[in-house]
Amino acid sequence: MNIKVLGPGCRNCITLDRITHEVIAEMGIEATIEKIEDYALIAGFGVMSTPALVVDGKVLLSGRVPTARHLKEILEAAHS
Amino acid sequence: MNTSVEISLRRSQGRQTGRLILLGLGWFSLYWVNGRVWNFLLFTLIGVNKESKIGDSIHFFLYDFTKIALLLVGITFVVTFARSFITIERTRALLGGKREGIGNILAASAGIVTPFCSCSAVPVFIGFLGSGVPVGVTLSFLIASPLINEIAVGLLFTMFGWKIAAIYLLSGLVIAISAGIFLGRLKVERWVEPFVFATKINETPNFGASGYSINERVTLGIEEAKVIFLKIWPYLLGGIALGAAIHGWAPTTFFAQYAGSGNPFAVVIAVIVGIPLYSNAAGVMPIVQVLYDKGLPMGTLLAFMMSVVALSLPEMILLRRVLKPKLLATFITVVGLGIIFVGYLFNAIL
Numbered sequence: 346m347n348i349k350v351l352g353p354g355c356r357n358c359i360t361l362d363r364i365t366h367e368v369i370a371e372m373g374i375e376a377t378i379e380k381i382e383d384y385a386l387i388a389g390f391g392v393m394s395t396p397a398l399v400v401d402g403k404v405l406l407s408g409r410v411p412t413a414r415h416l417k418e419i420l421e422a423a424h425s
Numbered sequence: 426m427n428t429s430v431e432i433s434l435r436r437s438q439g440r441q442t443g444r445l446i447l448l449g450l451g452w453f454s455l456y457w458v459n460g461r462v463w464n465f466l467l468f469t470l471i472g473v474n475k476e477s478k479i480g481d482s483i484h485f486f487l488y489d490f491t492k493i494a495l496l497l498v499g500i501t502f503v504v505t506f507a508r509s510f511i512t513i514e515r516t517r518a519l520l521g522g523k524r525e526g527i528g529n530i531l532a533a534s535a536g537i538v539t540p541f542c543s544c545s546a547v548p549v550f551i552g553f554l555g556s557g558v559p560v561g562v563t564l565s566f567l568i569a570s571p572l573i574n575e576i577a578v579g580l581l582f583t584m585f586g587w588k589i590a591a592i593y594l595l596s597g598l599v600i601a602i603s604a605g606i607f608l609g610r611l612k613v614e615r616w617v618e619p620f621v622f623a624t625k626i627n628e629t630p631n632f633g634a635s636g637y638s639i640n641e642r643v644t645l646g647i648e649e650a651k652v653i654f655l656k657i658w659p660y661l662l663g664g665i666a667l668g669a670a671i672h673g674w675a676p677t678t679f680f681a682q683y684a685g686s687g688n689p690f691a692v693v694i695a696v697i698v699g700i701p702l703y704s705n706a707a708g709v710m711p712i713v714q715v716l717y718d719k720g721l722p723m724g725t726l727l728a729f730m731m732s733v734v735a736l737s738l739p740e741m742i743l744l745r746r747v748l749k750p751k752l753l754a755t756f757i758t759v760v761g762l763g764i765i766f767v768g769y770l771f772n773a774i775l
Contacts, residue, residue, distance in 0.1 A: 353743075356656075384746060385624045388551035393513045396547050407593035408513070408540065409645070 346376040346424060351387045352396035357410050361396040364410070368417050374424055439631065440642050448502075448647075456495050463487045482673030489711050490665045493580065497657060498650045499581040499708045505649040508540040509642040513549060520558045520566070524610055528562040533601035536569025537594075546740060550747050555626045561609015567744075568760055569601035572735035577706035579686075584714055585723075590770060593727055600731075600763035607759055616752035660708030668711035671719065681720035691721075692728050692768035696761055699732030709733050722774050728768030736760060 350365055360392025362380050363412060369376050388398055394408030398416075400423045404405075411419065442677070463484055468474045473480040505546045524533060534629060541549065546567060553563040573594060582590035671680075684691040713726045745753055 347714070353544060353547065360760060365683050383545045384551060385620050388555065389626060391552070391626050393517070393549045393552040394541065395547060407707050408545075 346374065346420075347401050348376050348378045348420075349399040350378065350396060351381045351390060351392055353387070356396065358396040361398065364413050365398070368370055368413055368420060372376050372420065372424075374384060379383065381388065397407055409422050432529055440767055441643060445643060452495065454500050456492070456499075456609045458496070459491045460488055461515055463491075464478060476672045485672050486669040489701040489714075490661065491670065492709060493661060493665070494584060494654065494658070497576060498654055498663070500576050501650040501653045504575045505540070507647050508538060510635050511539055513539055513541060513545075516566075517556055517558065520553065520554050520562055523562060525557075525559065525561060525606055528559065528563040529605040529609070532558075532562045532605065533561055533569040533598050534644045536566045536601060537573045537575070537598075539566075541570050541571070544743070546743050547746050550744070551621050551624050551742065554617070555624060559609055559611050561605045561607075563576050563605075564608050564613075564756065565601050565605025568604055568684040568735065569597065569738065571626075571737070572601060572731060572760075573597035574706040574734050577710070577730065577734065580706060580710045582708065589723060589727075592775075596727070596767040596771070597731065598608030600760065600767065604756075604759045604763050605677075607757065611755065612644050613752050614754070616749040616755075617623040618747050618749060622746050632665055657705060657707050660704045661711075664704060664708035665711045668715040670711070671672060672713045680716055680717070680729075684716075684721055684740045686722050691725050692765050692772065695725050695729035695768065696732040696765050699729045699759070700736045700761070703735045703737060703739060704733055706730070706734050722772045724768045724773070727771060728764050731767070732761065735764070 347408070348365060348369070349360065351363045352361065352368050358386065362378070367376055373382055376407070387395065387420075390397065392404060395408075396410060397404055397408070398406040400420070403423075405419050405423060406416075447735065465482055467480065467487070468475050473482070473483065475484075504745055516539045519535065520528060520532055550563060552568070554560065577593055578590050579613065684695070688694075709730050713730055717726055741753060741757065744756070748756065
């Protein structure tokens with residue numbers, strides 16, 4: 346699974362990056378997590394409100410920091 | 426849908442309504458009890474002298490901090506709940522292909538209601554331009570969004586009444602619309618960093634607004650109120666400490682003498698002082714209130730508040746990524762002049 350956290354580096358983006366790492370560690374699955382800070386790349390995904398979460402090329406979340414539980418649901422759905 | 430699911434759904438809806446009512450009641454009782462608790466604690470229980478400068482200032486500090494913090498949290502909750510029905514993607518779809526004029530009016534109005542964080546200014550700018558929204562219309566949106574701050578509207582309404590709140594709202598709209606039209610007329614496309622036009626937008630993700638249940642909207646509102654409070658309380662504390670100091674110690678005539686209606690440059694100075702100050706509406710409001718009590722005219726104060734809120738250095742640094750220095754300077758100048766004009770206008774008519 347390839348996960349990208351999109352965000353220019355504001356606090357919400359850092360939080361999303363952190364809980365994504367935590368949730369992936371908890372789920373114990375293989376995943377690469379990248380942090381994308383480049384505006385052109387972020388906009389390329391059609392994302393206008395950060396932070397956003399992209400899993401295997403699809404935008405699954407944008408403009409809010411989910412709770413760890415919600416994030417786990419999203420990632421589990423994407424994993425299966 | 427089978428019955429047991431239906432029942433449990435209805436139960437959870439009932440719990441949600443209960444939670445909302447409790448939250449509302451809690452909020453109103455705290456708001457009501459605020460002044461009374463501090464009066465009792467300070468003047469009756471501890472026995473601070475009500476007439477002394479220090480007593481008066483401490484009371485102002487405690488009372489105003491609680492009051493503005495409550496308003497901040499309450500307004501943020503309501504606004505976030507209402508805004509969860511709108512997304513930036515919908516706003517963009519609304520603005521796509523609109524002409525100058527009507528496009529600017531729509532953009533400025535959308536700027537008030539669309540959920541938007543200033544850290545997203547750059548992706549929004551690229552996203553709007555990429556889907557054919559004109560630069561001038563996009564700038565109307567980006568000016569209105571911070572300039573017309575919903576927390577400022579709420580605070581002005583509770584502190585100075587609906588007229589002042591309405592004046593602030595309308596003049597903010599007029600500035601955002603006319604500045605956007607003006608900048609659009611300058612053919613500012615050439616002053617936008619080229620990578621913006623080179624960015625290819627691969628897809629338009631579609632999610633959000635319609636997907637939320639009422640539960641989730643309430644949770645969003647609570648989360649946002651928490652986040653905003655945690656982010657803003659230092660500014661609020663600073664603003665109120667300054668306000669309390671001015672309230673207690675600055676001679677009554679000091680500000681009126683130097684920045685009152687007698688000084689023709691007061692509005693200009695207020696706006697220039699406001700640009701580098703980075704705070705937000707909740708942090709500025711106690712200062713505005715105190716200065717109003719000290720006899721400063723409302724137009725000057727509105728101009729000061731708008732300049733602090735709308736022209737902030739961190740946002741300018743962000744926008745520099747997509748706007749060339751010439752456009753950024755023009756942007757600041759045009760918005761600044763608009764605010765100065767509003768200040769003089771309301772000093773003259775209020």
